[in-house]
Amino acid sequence: MVKYPSGSTAAFRKPVKRPKVRRSFSHRKGVSFSDRGMTLEQQINESNKYYLDEGIAVVHKKPTPIQIVKVDYPKRSKAVIKEAYFRQASTTDYNGVYQGYYLDFESKETHNKTNFPLKNFHEHQIFHLNACLKQQGICFTIIGFTSLGRYFVTPASFVIAAWQDKNKSSMKLEELEENSIEISSGFRPTLPYIDAVDQLIKGRK
Amino acid sequence: MVKYPSGSTAAFRKPVKRPKVRRSFSHRKGVSFSDRGMTLEQQINESNKYYLDEGIAVVHKKPTPIQIVKVDYPKRSKAVIKEAYFRQASTTDYNGVYQGYYLDFESKETHNKTNFPLKNFHEHQIFHLNACLKQQGICFTIIGFTSLGRYFVTPASFVIAAWQDKNKSSMKLEELEENSIEISSGFRPTLPYIDAVDQLIKGRK
Numbered sequence: 001m002v003k004y005p006s007g008s009t010a011a012f013r014k015p016v017k018r019p020k021v022r023r024s025f026s027h028r029k030g031v032s033f034s035d036r037g038m039t040l041e042q043q044i045n046e047s048n049k050y051y052l053d054e055g056i057a058v059v060h061k062k063p064t065p066i067q068i069v070k071v072d073y074p075k076r077s078k079a080v081i082k083e084a085y086f087r088q089a090s091t092t093d094y095n096g097v098y099q100g101y102y103l104d105f106e107s108k109e110t111h112n113k114t115n116f117p118l119k120n121f122h123e124h125q126i127f128h129l130n131a132c133l134k135q136q137g138i139c140f141t142i143i144g145f146t147s148l149g150r151y152f153v154t155p156a157s158f159v160i161a162a163w164q165d166k167n168k169s170s171m172k173l174e175e176l177e178e179n180s181i182e183i184s185s186g187f188r189p190t191l192p193y194i195d196a197v198d199q200l201i202k203g204r205k
Numbered sequence: 206m207v208k209y210p211s212g213s214t215a216a217f218r219k220p221v222k223r224p225k226v227r228r229s230f231s232h233r234k235g236v237s238f239s240d241r242g243m244t245l246e247q248q249i250n251e252s253n254k255y256y257l258d259e260g261i262a263v264v265h266k267k268p269t270p271i272q273i274v275k276v277d278y279p280k281r282s283k284a285v286i287k288e289a290y291f292r293q294a295s296t297t298d299y300n301g302v303y304q305g306y307y308l309d310f311e312s313k314e315t316h317n318k319t320n321f322p323l324k325n326f327h328e329h330q331i332f333h334l335n336a337c338l339k340q341q342g343i344c345f346t347i348i349g350f351t352s353l354g355r356y357f358v359t360p361a362s363f364v365i366a367a368w369q370d371k372n373k374s375s376m377k378l379e380e381l382e383e384n385s386i387e388i389s390s391g392f393r394p395t396l397p398y399i400d401a402v403d404q405l406i407k408g409r410k
Contacts, residue, residue, distance in 0.1 A: 063270040065268040066268065066289070079291060080288065080289075081271065086283070100340065102301075
């Protein structure tokens, strides 16, 4: 028995039925529909699957932390969790590795059109991004303006400074335009955030 | 309001009551009791807390992935998960960042005294370690022989090769001695695996 199909990820892939979509097209008002109605999280997860399948990067979303209290083990059936509670996370949602670099990021969506409210970031996320920055990780946020179909990859250092500023309750769209790398929703990957990571790495050198 | 206590993690720390223990001492048969009866997972989690508090590394255990089916939202009380199922993980249990390096590892315990059965590693763990290795991560396993009180940090490349070998069902203790960095259970941190990581990094350069 060969236990491991070295050099090929084919055995690990599930076949994916992809709807036939045009790569990208724009509404006359400038709204892109290439995200096919997916949430930002779905777009990132699909992009991560693409990056993994293609051997480009290994990034996973962390599961939601749960405190399990009661589990039933029915006969001839799988275990059922009957009582559990949501726990506070202590990190961001995503991390992984890309060409030797540690990646760590949080993603957020807003329906706003002119600014992103800073209260959407929680203290544990800011603390974690800061701790990872000190360990020389590539840390950032992906902020999606759903009404505009625009996505920004923003260095964590900028977001942390904005969050710490007691006179600031939001980041204006113009600020994000100035301090981020904008990425466009597309086909494969759905959200090519690694292109922005390349720029963050270049900027750091 | 100052939203973020920059430069200090004090506000994020919970006070920990530490039992008064000697740093390390050995039973006459050579069994160390410095792990204070903790499981390997508890030792690693406590070490990760130490590394985080001291600004040495940021490593977290990933939560168990759960498929949530039914949630109750009682009035004036927190949400209760009433039906959920365990899902298959797609990664190892631990990852994080240390001085710019991406760390990824799985930990396993055995009561055996002479070998470690390879069936304890699951395909998704081997696949994930291999994918992270290709992205130049620092990937390894921590194997604890509980009956012996001995702990080995073994490079993932060795473990993957052993797992792939169809004629092999276990790794012998002598093999692990030869191909690992042995670490001793101690006081702070409980399991100083970052010392072994330093050696893995040196060996790679």
